[in-house]
Amino acid sequence: MRVLGIDPGLTRCGLGVVDGGRSRSVTCVDVGVARTPADGQLPDRLAAVADAVERWMDTHHPEVVAIERVFSQHNVRSVMGTAQVSGVVALAAARRGLPVAFHTPSEVKAAVSGSGRADKKQVTTMVTRVLGLDAAPKPADAADALALAVCHLWRAPMASRLAEAEARAAELARAHKARLKSAQRGTGRGGGGR
Template sequence: MLGVDPGLTRCGLGVVDGGLGRTVTCVAVDVVRTPAEDDVAARLLRISGAVEEWLDTYRPDAVAVERVFSQHNVRTVMGTAQAGGVVALGAARRGLPVVFHTPSEVKASVTGSGRADKAQVTGMVTRLLNLAEKPSPADAADALALAICHLWREPMRARLAEAEARAAELARTHRKRLAEAARRKGGSGTAGTRGVRR
């Protein structure tokens, strides 16, 4: 599982493997940096190249990206969204599913609280992955947290989607049977009045 904390200046990348139960292992983690003075297109190209290399090297089953929320700094939001789009495009080219998780989802999954701060997330990621030292900067820890979040939430999400699909199929079957019963009832009523003389 590849987790990505998108950003133009720093883009966190973290690959995590899931084991039995909620066991998780860190495979790789890094942060792609781009100079602020460079052209936006050049910065996105650099991020794209790094992501493509990670996708080819580690071959994840899916990619988890942090969902962008509006902030006071519109320029920062735009850059983050653009970086996230580059990541999603690279994954889509390889037929990989891309899932966007909100920051509160990630925090709740990793720490148990959707309002946890950066230090708490980093601390829990370090413990869960049994790392010798804390991932730094925070973008690296966030990328690992995204991967962990997806590994833990996806089975539940898949079961929910399966249950919803079953419920929808049952509802369609029920509506079809009701429609057929109504047609039969209407048809028999019509047939019964044909032979009546007035």
């Protein structure tokens, strides 16, 4: 499976493409950052990020897009920019019929480093090691994008099995309720004692 990981940001949007199979082995296909000028107009900046993401999608043909879920920060302006970029990326994926998965920063950290509280340096170190890279991806946004892609590759099979189990449990519950309802109707009609 090929995953495009996106670390959304208005000034720097991390992009990372990773291939993975059934085992936990993963390979880095490409990594980079889309940059926009901090003093640019918001619509122009969003368009620039969208153009970069679409070029990556056209070049690498991912099967799924993994985006970091926006989380609460003290800087509301930063959160707004991150959320807007996430929306632009999700729209670009939807237009291509690509599934989109959102992962929280702690999910990504836990998947890659084993700790949901790992710092950026630890995540970068583990991404470099897991992907067998000669050098750590820079800036941190690029490493985070690769971490998102790796996280999705490693978590997707588990999430899929969990969704299948939940669907099966729901189906069994519906069947059980139907049998109970049928049994209650049967005893209510005429069945009393002998």
